[in-house]
Amino acid sequence: MEISYPLIILVILLTMTKAQVPGFVNIDCGGTSTHTVDIRLQWTPDTDFPFGQRANTSFRNNNKTQYNTVRFFPADDRKYCYTLNTTTRLRYLVRATFLYGNFDNTNDYPKFVISLGATYWDTIIIKDAATPVLSETVVLAPSPSLTVCLFNASSGLRFISTIELRQFNGSMYYTLFEDQYFMFMAARVNFGAHGNASIRYPDDPFDRIWESDAVKRPNYLVDVAPGTAKISTTKPIYVNRGENPPVKVMQTAVVGNNGTLTYRMNLDNFPGNAWAFTYMAEIENLGPNETRQFKVVLPWGPPINDAIVNVQENANGNYRLYEPGFYNVSLPFIASLDFRQTNDSSRGPILNAFEVFKYVLINFGSADATAMAGIVASNPQAIWAQEGGDPCLPVSWSWIQCNSDSNPAIISIDLSGKNLTGHIPQELTSLTALVEMRNF
Ligand SMILES: *[C@@H]1O[C@H](CO)[C@@H](O)[C@H](O)[C@H]1NC(C)=O
Numbered sequence: 034m035e036i037s038y039p040l041i042i043l044v045i046l047l048t049m050t051k052a053q054v055p056g057f058v059n060i061d062c063g064g065t066s067t068h069t070v071d072i073r074l075q076w077t078p079d080t081d082f083p084f085g086q087r088a089n090t091s092f093r094n095n096n097k098t099q100y101n102t103v104r105f106f107p108a109d110d111r112k113y114c115y116t117l118n119t120t121t122r123l124r125y126l127v128r129a130t131f132l133y134g135n136f137d138n139t140n141d142y143p144k145f146v147i148s149l150g151a152t153y154w155d156t157i158i159i160k161d162a163a164t165p166v167l168s169e170t171v172v173l174a175p176s177p178s179l180t181v182c183l184f185n186a187s188s189g190l191r192f193i194s195t196i197e198l199r200q201f202n203g204s205m206y207y208t209l210f211e212d213q214y215f216m217f218m219a220a221r222v223n224f225g226a227h228g229n230a231s232i233r234y235p236d237d238p239f240d241r242i243w244e245s246d247a248v249k250r251p252n253y254l255v256d257v258a259p260g261t262a263k264i265s266t267t268k269p270i271y272v273n274r275g276e277n278p279p280v281k282v283m284q285t286a287v288v289g290n291n292g293t294l295t296y297r298m299n300l301d302n303f304p305g306n307a308w309a310f311t312y313m314a315e316i317e318n319l320g321p322n323e324t325r326q327f328k329v330v331l332p333w334g335p336p337i338n339d340a341i342v343n344v345q346e347n348a349n350g351n352y353r354l355y356e357p358g359f360y361n362v363s364l365p366f367i368a369s370l371d372f373r374q375t376n377d378s379s380r381g382p383i384l385n386a387f388e389v390f391k392y393v394l395i396n397f398g399s400a401d402a403t404a405m406a407g408i409v410a411s412n413p414q415a416i417w418a419q420e421g422g423d424p425c426l427p428v429s430w431s432w433i434q435c436n437s438d439s440n441p442a443i444i445s446i447d448l449s450g451k452n453l454t455g456h457i458p459q460e461l462t463s464l465t466a467l468v469e470m471r472n473f
Pocket residue numbers: 087088089
């Protein structure tokens with residue numbers, strides 16, 4: 034069944050009440066009160082988080098108050114982990130953002146690592162005090178909670194601005210690999226954008242952040258073919274299929290008026306296997322004898338040189354989404370895209386948006402995680418028991434040591450100050466690699 038566009042808008046408007054959007058979690062790290070920003074998202078401060086300190090940033094924007102504060106952590110060897118409640122086997126977008134804003138008045142730009150549970154996520158490198166760094170992933174929740182951990186600071190202090198969770202509907206971002214792989218976002222671009230602003234909620238009901246192709250970054254969206262032009266429409270676009278890209282993103286595009294569309298970009302954390310999809314809709318009025326047909330040339334990819342894209346035909350009409358892409362394609366660090374008009378086509382190629390994610394094998398945790406979960410659960414008030422995440426992965430808790438096996442096990446525990454004197458917790462007997470208990 035196809036729901037008409039005005040009805041979708043109506044449904045979205047009705048759910049946009051003052052309360053939190055269903056399926057959204059917005060944590061304002063270091064914030065002090067619940068507040069709503071101009072895009073009508075309600076932010077909740079992390080006042081219950083027992084570690085670190087709040088600080089104000091030099092960033093002052095009343096429309097983006099979530100960036101006015103951060104939570105930062107001491108330069109110690111603890112992991113600091115936030116826990117997010119999820120529903121097992123629902124698909125989510127998880128986003129962490131970091132706006133430095135010189136919160137510590139040192140101008141010492143931080144660099145540290147984040148993980149999603151036991152799985153390495155990203156290395157956060159601050160290069161500019163006023164621009165948020167975003168890390169985003171799409172996951173099929175493997176458990177009733179997810180942890181986001183900060184560790185391994187190699188410069189400055191670890192800090193965080195926001196943690197965001199958005200639940201996807203239906204089969205959006207379904208892949209055959211989702212039980213074993215997280216998808217880490219490498220690119221999400223809105224082509225032909227009006228100005229530099231990103232598009233997100235409420236234009237995108239799932240609050241993905243679609244970056245404008247007008248924003249210039251080194252080695253990103255370069256080598257643009259001569260004759261590339263922006264086009265746009267105000268007509269509604271039918272987008273209610275596949276990944277449901279927002280209408281506003283699909284209303285703009287680039288076209289290769291001289292027959293080719295090319296872009297080159299460096300993809301962070303690649304080479305690797307990727308989920309890579311393009312979003313297209315015919316948004317120009319083609320004459321009755323006109324066509325827009327093009328070939329997709331992938332110098333790095335599988336031989337698909339016979340595939341001819343005809344957006345109008347593939348989408349069953351104008352102003353309708355067509356979403357060609359790859360569920361699993363090997364991409365290099367320097368990736369490029371090359372669309373070429375066919376000889377019998379009257380118009381050049383078109384591109385409205387694309388998204389690229391890297392597949393990362395989920396690390397389901399170390400051998401001793403269950404035993405340690407039992408020990409920390411029986412000491413819920415103790416500071417040492419609240420380090421969170423996996424005891425060994427990607428780095429170990431500050432009071433234990435693990436071996437370097439691919440599935441690491443605990444080899445040493447420091448029990449000093451743990452107030453366990455007199456009885457050895459039952460769980461410790463199941464740690465098969467344990468060779469040392471210090472100060473016990
Ligand atoms: C942050 O700024 C607010 C006023 O905007 C002030 O009340 C608060 O004390 C500041 N917090 C810190 C940790 O400096």
